Amino acid sequence: MTIKVIQWATGSVGRESVDCILDHPDLELVGCWVHSAEKTGKDVGEVLGIPATGVITTNSLDEICAIDADAVMYSPLVPNPKEVSALLRSGKNVVTPVGWFYPDDEQTRRMNEACEAAGVTLHGTGMDPGAITEVFPLIMSAMSKNVTFVRGEEISDIRGYGSPDVVRDIMMFGGTPEEAVGGPMLDLLDSGYRQSLNMITDALGIKREGIRIERLLETAVATAPIESPIGTIEPGHVAGQRFYWDAYVGHAKVARVGVTWLMGEENLEPAWDFGEQGERFDIEVRGTPDTVFAVSSWHPETNHEGLDRNLGIIATAAHCVNAIPVVVEAAPGVQTSLDLPMITGRAHKDLIAAAAQP
Ligand SMILES: NC(=O)c1ccc[n+]([C@@H]2O[C@H](COP(=O)([O-])OP(=O)(O)OC[C@H]3O[C@@H](n4cnc5c(N)ncnc54)[C@H](OP(=O)(O)O)[C@@H]3O)[C@@H](O)[C@H]2O)c1
Structure with missing residues (x-):
């Protein structure tokens, strides 16, 4: 039917x-x-x-x-x-x-x-949430014993994301670091990523009461003008952001979910980049054996392609x-x-x- x-x-x-x-x-x-x-x-x-x-x-x-x-x-x-x-x-x-x-x-x-x-x-x-930050790592965790750490993370060029108003006015790219840190994005992402962490640690059998969640927002600024779909990012203004939610048992980090968004890899301070594997979604399970893989095929070949049609969307x-x-x-x-x-x-x-x- x-x-x-x-x-x-x-x-x-x-x-x-x-x-x-x-x-x-x-x-x-x-x-x-x-x-x-x-x-x-x-x-x-x-x-x-x-x-x-x-x-x-x-x-x-x-x-x-x-x-x-x-x-x-x-x-x-x-x-x-x-x-x-x-x-x-x-x-x-x-x-x-x-x-x-x-x-x-x-x-x-x-x-x-x-x-x-x-x-x-x-x-x-x-x-993410929905697959990368909880379902995929949990499926892979079934292939390990003695799991000690799980990670699900997005690493993307934000110039290929087709909602410029959101990138400028909600994510606060192009603003000052103080504006980005004081902006709404950390709180907007908070509920979803906490739910991802809770799903992971519950499924792994770790009592919620014994878990401490820390969240982190770091920014990188432009060191030279960077052209982007939201206009020119001026030196000293935000051109990269990292959002992490980490779950700890005591001093041991047992899970991390989050996202890194960069306006490309040039002229950033700190000099963040996408790493050798480029834009991707990382899945990591540490146990016996480990499982580590990256989904790279959801990112566009060019930012222009991403603006036209975003495969992650x-x-x-x-x-x-x-x-x-x-x-x-x-x-x-x-x-x-x-x-x-x-x-x-x-x-x-x-x-x-x-x-x-x-
Ligand atoms: N879980 C995940 O993996 C995941 C991934 C991507 C997105 N999302 C979420 O999915 C949602 C949609 O994302 P998107 O990329 O489609 O966003 P988008 O392109 O900005 O579209 C938002 C939609 O909401 C409508 N809208 C705008 N202002 C509104 C208001 N005040 N009240 C009600 N509707 C309003 C817009 O209508 P008009 O078209 O008429 O302007 C548009 O149809 C967001 O909450 C985003 O965070 C989740």
Whole structure:
């Protein structure tokens, strides 16, 4: 049976999510919420510059709730728990890259109530958090005994990220180091990366009470003007940032998750670079044996390519969309990656059709 899906928001993740839904053999796009007035009341295809879909966008939560659908892929700029609760209470499963990866706060109790009232599931997933910073290292940890350290980390050229307003006004690139350290980014990333660390240490069987989490933001500044999609970064202004969340048992660091974003590798102080392996996502498990690998194929060949279409964003959208068939079958409640069965991709529709020929 085809699963009917609504896309909520058509930013970078949202537009890739629509693509993933349209290409998925088990899913059908039946609705789409948009934020801006100029995107409202149009065919989704017209909004995204793709062929017409027959699905007309709306800006109304009530209209979305009234649609007969099985699931919503919820990817707005920032999560609104009231919206998510309303979507759940209207009988729709929700998959999202904006939170609820491994939550344990009071708000989750209310989300569980909404899920149970309507018999639906809420699941947070994506790339990091969602895969690199917890699911991938935990899967690899199964291949080791006596695990002592786990790491999941993104190392990227931020010039290939297609949301210049976010890079300038939220990440505070191009500002002074004081502006970056005092900016909102550390707190915005905090909830998701803490959930990644909690999932890792819980799954490894280390009691939360015995763990201390330290978070760190370091900046690098330009030593000469650096041209970037947000304009010229002047000397002394921020052109590199590192965000880390570390879990300690006593003095032993048992897990690290985080991200390094650089405006290229030239003219930085400190002289940070991407290292010999270049841009990548690192997975590291120390135990017997160790597992160390890097995912390099989610970064673009050039920053221009990344601005046009970011493969990490496609991976984020794909992980969410591929989770939908599992999530609609799951028990009601907030279900994390530790609760759900394995999520996989689907073959290209043409392969499935060719194999089905008599
Ligand atoms: N877990 C992961 O691995 C992962 C990876 C990537 C992103 N994310 C998260 O996914 C979310 C979406 O990311 P993105 O790259 O798609 O962001 P984006 O390109 O900036 O798009 C944001 C979307 O939100 C809409 N929007 C803007 N202001 C809004 C407001 N005040 N209220 C409601 N909606 C608003 C925008 O609408 P318009 O298009 O109409 O302006 C756009 O559709 C972010 O929270 C991001 O942190 C998670």
